[in-house]
Amino acid sequence: MLKIWSMILQKKEQQKAENAEGAAGGKKKKVTAAQLRVQKDLSELSLGTTMTTDFPDPDNILSFILYVEPDEGMYRGGRFSFTFNITPNFPHEPPKVQCREKIYHPNIDLEGKVCLNILREDWKPVLNLNAVIVGLQFLFLEPNASDPLNKEAAEDLRLNREGFKRNVRSAMGGGSVKGQTFDRVLK
Amino acid sequence: MATAEVYPASEPERWTYLDRVRTRAGPFTNPDAFDGTVVAEAVENMKILVIGAGGLGCELLKNLALSGFKNIHVIDMDTIDISNLNRQFLFRQADVGKSKAEVAAKFVEQRVKGVKITAHNCKIQEKDEDFYMQFQIVVCGLDSIEARRWINATLVNMVDEDVEDSYKPLIDGGTEGFKGQARVIFPTVTSCIECQLDMHAPRAAVPLCTLASIPRQPEHCIEWAHVIAWDREKPFPELDKDDPEHITWLYQKALLRAHEFKIPGVTYALTQGVVKNIIPAIAATNSVIAAACCNEAFKIATNCAPSLGYPDANYMMYSGNDNIYTYTFRHEKKDDCPVCGNLARELVVDPAWTLRELVDSFAVRPEAQLKKPSIRAESKTLYMQSPKSLEEKTRPNLDKTLIELGLANDEEIGVTDPAFATVSFKFKLKFQKSE
Numbered sequence: 282m283l284k285i286w287s288m289i290l291q292k293k294e295q296q297k298a299e300n301a302e303g304a305a306g307g308k309k310k311k312v313t314a315a316q317l318r319v320q321k322d323l324s325e326l327s328l329g330t331t332m333t334t335d336f337p338d339p340d341n342i343l344s345f346i347l348y349v350e351p352d353e354g355m356y357r358g359g360r361f362s363f364t365f366n367i368t369p370n371f372p373h374e375p376p377k378v379q380c381r382e383k384i385y386h387p388n389i390d391l392e393g394k395v396c397l398n399i400l401r402e403d404w405k406p407v408l409n410l411n412a413v414i415v416g417l418q419f420l421f422l423e424p425n426a427s428d429p430l431n432k433e434a435a436e437d438l439r440l441n442r443e444g445f446k447r448n449v450r451s452a453m454g455g456g457s458v459k460g461q462t463f464d465r466v467l468k
Numbered sequence: 469m470a471t472a473e474v475y476p477a478s479e480p481e482r483w484t485y486l487d488r489v490r491t492r493a494g495p496f497t498n499p500d501a502f503d504g505t506v507v508a509e510a511v512e513n514m515k516i517l518v519i520g521a522g523g524l525g526c527e528l529l530k531n532l533a534l535s536g537f538k539n540i541h542v543i544d545m546d547t548i549d550i551s552n553l554n555r556q557f558l559f560r561q562a563d564v565g566k567s568k569a570e571v572a573a574k575f576v577e578q579r580v581k582g583v584k585i586t587a588h589n590c591k592i593q594e595k596d597e598d599f600y601m602q603f604q605i606v607v608c609g610l611d612s613i614e615a616r617r618w619i620n621a622t623l624v625n626m627v628d629e630d631v632e633d634s635y636k637p638l639i640d641g642g643t644e645g646f647k648g649q650a651r652v653i654f655p656t657v658t659s660c661i662e663c664q665l666d667m668h669a670p671r672a673a674v675p676l677c678t679l680a681s682i683p684r685q686p687e688h689c690i691e692w693a694h695v696i697a698w699d700r701e702k703p704f705p706e707l708d709k710d711d712p713e714h715i716t717w718l719y720q721k722a723l724l725r726a727h728e729f730k731i732p733g734v735t736y737a738l739t740q741g742v743v744k745n746i747i748p749a750i751a752a753t754n755s756v757i758a759a760a761c762c763n764e765a766f767k768i769a770t771n772c773a774p775s776l777g778y779p780d781a782n783y784m785m786y787s788g789n790d791n792i793y794t795y796t797f798r799h800e801k802k803d804d805c806p807v808c809g810n811l812a813r814e815l816v817v818d819p820a821w822t823l824r825e826l827v828d829s830f831a832v833r834p835e836a837q838l839k840k841p842s843i844r845a846e847s848k849t850l851y852m853q854s855p856k857s858l859e860e861k862t863r864p865n866l867d868k869t870l871i872e873l874g875l876a877n878d879e880e881i882g883v884t885d886p887a888f889a890t891v892s893f894k895f896k897l898k899f900q901k902s903e
């Protein structure tokens with residue numbers, strides 16, 4: 282069955298023999314395409330002054346934490362953290378990103394799920410980690426009421442921008458808004 | 469002519485015509501690879517996977533079942549839509565809304581006695597390497613480049629040079645209107661789908677910033693309307709791509725933007741095509757391409773004749789646009805293919821070197837010339853120039869020797885440098901003590 286394979290393998294063996302004097306045996310460790318791509322994305326990351334990263338296990342670059350500290354907008358003065366989990370299918374699949382704190386934001390729900398188009402329906406393999414972190418940063422500068430994940434917050438923002446700002450401040454301080462208590466994220 | 473005792477002894481009449489090619493060598497048969505007494509049994513015992521149960525998939529399942537394959541799996545996440553019924557002939561009106569994989573499997577099982585078809589109603593990405601490892605041949609009838617690239621990369625990554633069974637031939641069929649192609653990929657041996665990406669007209673995979681600030685093509689304007697304007701204005705609670713009112717809204721938005729940037733070519737039909745990612749489907753084209761794919765599967769499984777892919781031509785294109793035209797050629801493997809071509813180059817190093825010496829050496833090596841290299845091994849981050857936190861955590865490694873870092877002869881390392889945004893390098897360490 283499939284004898285073609287023995288022929289192909291023979292040819293490969295020949296090529297190998299021609300190229301080198303034969304490699305030593307043993308299972309060699311190969312760098313995967315996903316790892317190499319993440320490595321490339323990380324080395325091109327531009328974090329600026331408002332973002333930092335933390336790699337709990339530096340040998341596992343597929344899992345890390347991003348800190349965002351907005352220096353303008355209504356979320357200024359806060360420190361928000363997101364877990365990044367990247368699957369071996371990256372970049373065919375977007376990274377899985379989740380906010381670790383419970384915050385009051387129209388595009389982030391109380392479980393930390395983030396509504397950002399490039400993390401879901403608009404993810405393309407040509408996008409990179411930089412695109413994702415720029416997107417996250419943008420969410421804090423321009424919370425978007427028309428694409429809500431936390432509908433109450435979105436409505437609040439749409440109907441009463443000043444009131445929404447006050448609620449954001451109080452939630453960031455660890456207070457409660459509309460019956461929900463939020464995590465303190467002020468630096 | 470003497471009749472040899474051949475398998476199967478049962479149902480000889482049913483397989484009369486198939487047995488003429490399964491049991492006798494033909495003019496192109498390689499006598500070293502073909503044994504007519506065992507072919508039928510071998511094919512029956514072979515597990516073959518069909519990816520996609522749509523236009524091509526229906527044809528493929530029927531063809532394979534009638535070609536003597538008896539253990540077929542089919543995977544498709546889609547459900548049957550009324551618009552499929554004109555060409556996806558395994559489905560009936562009563563099946564609308566049901567799983568394509570399940571209905572197709574059941575239909576063919578009922579019509580072709582003795583064939584077992586296992587349906588998987590899910591995304592191909594939900595299955596892992598163990599799942600794909602159980603098959604001897606994978607046949608694709610997909611309409612998305614994304615899914616093709618995924619299965620291609622998966623099959624290439626599964627290759628273990630020392631295990632013959634880890635090489636899964638991939639047969640890929642595709643159609644667009646009156647045009648189509650059938651190709652065979654022997655992962656890591658012949659040109660892969662990633663190598664051949666230039667054969668596909670690129671479909672809008674445009675960075676959002678381009679859409680937002682510098683549209684150049686009518687498709688950019690449509691995508692802008694679709695991705696940005698729609699979300700911003702939400703004219704309807706949810707985009708229904710089948711609702712003409714919604715498409716009209718997108719079309720008008722795209723048209724305004726196209727005027728603003730003086731880009732011609734935005735039409736209603738193009739809007740619909742871009743938004744729905746429409747690939748026009750023609751039953752006859754599917755039928756021609758699926759037949760070609762099934763033929764390749766049969767040839768690979770039986771060795772009755774040389775298949776595409778080895779040793780020469782691997783790509784058959786078909787066009788029925790103006791007349792019938794086919795052309796079969798060899799698409800070359802690309803050395804810089806990110807999936808199969810980026811093979812590790814050998815790098816001679818002294819195991820007593822510190823990592824710093826290795827990092828510095830990349831700047832002067834003529835084959836690399838990297839000023840700011842970041843380096844990782846498969847399970848160890850050796851040194852990353854950025855981000856800052858990772859640089860700090862890996863900096864102590866710079867003063868350790870390669871041995872101390874646990875690196876071994878023949879181990880692969882990945883090297884990236886921001887100056888070479890489009891490429892990354894793989895090297896295979898070759899330990900050599902310097903005198």
Ligand SMILES: [Zn+2]
Binds near residue numbers: 661
């Ligand atoms: Zn390739």
